Amino acid sequence: MSGLVRALQKGWAPVCGAISNVYLRAIVALAVCIAIGYAAGFSFQDRAGTHAKIHAIVAGVLALLVFVADTEVRRKVANIIDRINMVIGHIMAWTALILVLNVFLVVVLRYVFSIGEVWMQESYIWMHAFIFMLGAGYTLLHNGHVRIDLIYAGASKRYRDVVNLLGTICFGFPVLWLIYWRGFDFFQRSYSRMEASAEVGGLPYLFVLKAVIPAMAILLGLQLISLSLRAIDRMITGETVGLVSEDEEVMA
Template identity: 45%
Template sequence: MRILAWVAALICGLNLVIGKVFSWLAVGIVLVCFTVVVQRYLFATSHVWMQDLYVWMNGAMFTAVAGFALLRDDHVRVDIFYRPARMRSRAIADLLGVLLFLLPFCWVVYTYSIPFVVRAWGYGEASANVGGMPGLYILKAFIIAFAVLIALQGVAMAIRSILVLAGRPDLVPALMQYSTDQAPVGTHEEAA
């Protein structure tokens, strides 16, 4: 069980580092977009490569931080049943969700994106816009990174569920503890 907890902690650490690094692209996106607007409306000039740049930065950021968002539980979820549920019920829901939906989705994205990305790298695909940025193939590789990072975080979630269901919530990495503030009032998570 400790090895599983270590693997989950390693995955969470990876997504944490990647998430914190790539989230800084948001600042770059704002600065580049602001520069494009100022150039266009104050100086009546425009550079297509700068427009490509902030769109590509946005795509890179959102695909790279998807695993980090899953780690932080920031993805959209209907919490009608999940939020008030006990830790054990959440673990079952997470395990089923990961095995039935998340991992198959990641597999489909990965499988169908490989030929798309390989083709882009094969001919060094660049922007379709005249005067646009080169290196679109690099951005397309982020599709694979998205599938891998979110699948890895799904594996960490499955491990968390297994640890909880095995009666070892103490081994769950601190980064992915179930929050106790969402438990029904007057209940104890351990009693679930």
């Protein structure tokens, strides 16, 4: 790994010298990786969509190599992703409060005043979906997902970094790609019909609710990228640099 990193750093050094701003450097790196990935992908076009898979794999590998070669870019990209999910997580925390108040109001109106509104009952189902789906990336940021901790919890940081990196590449990304692919098709069909609630007086624009499926895959996938970049950073530098502590509780 160290030999590969040194070779990449030598090739990446002229670009770093020409572009001092780390954000511009990251954008240029990603743009080049995506362009090369598309070029490679479209040389393998077929009906099964192999070109899309090829350019995604090539772009991802190239981007990962660039991040490995540049510590500053690697940490900046991870920080940006973490901040995105932190903001969304805080919004979902307030949404949880609104959800509780909404359920309380629905119960009081229904059982005390005999008033029932379908759209109010559906709204807390929507909010429940938003909290759990859109908050998945924030939960991963705070290490709040369920793990099998018999081996992982007591292991060294290097071992955990390797597990996180391999788990992300071998299991995380393939599953999220499947969720995004199927979820986006689910959302697109709903949007094309401008689908609304099947109940009279229910909420319109049901496709908004279905859009949280691909959105969850994107946000959780971004957080897995951040997790991988920080694991790589620790393996290379031996330093632990992050926006949050590993021991910080979810929604704290």
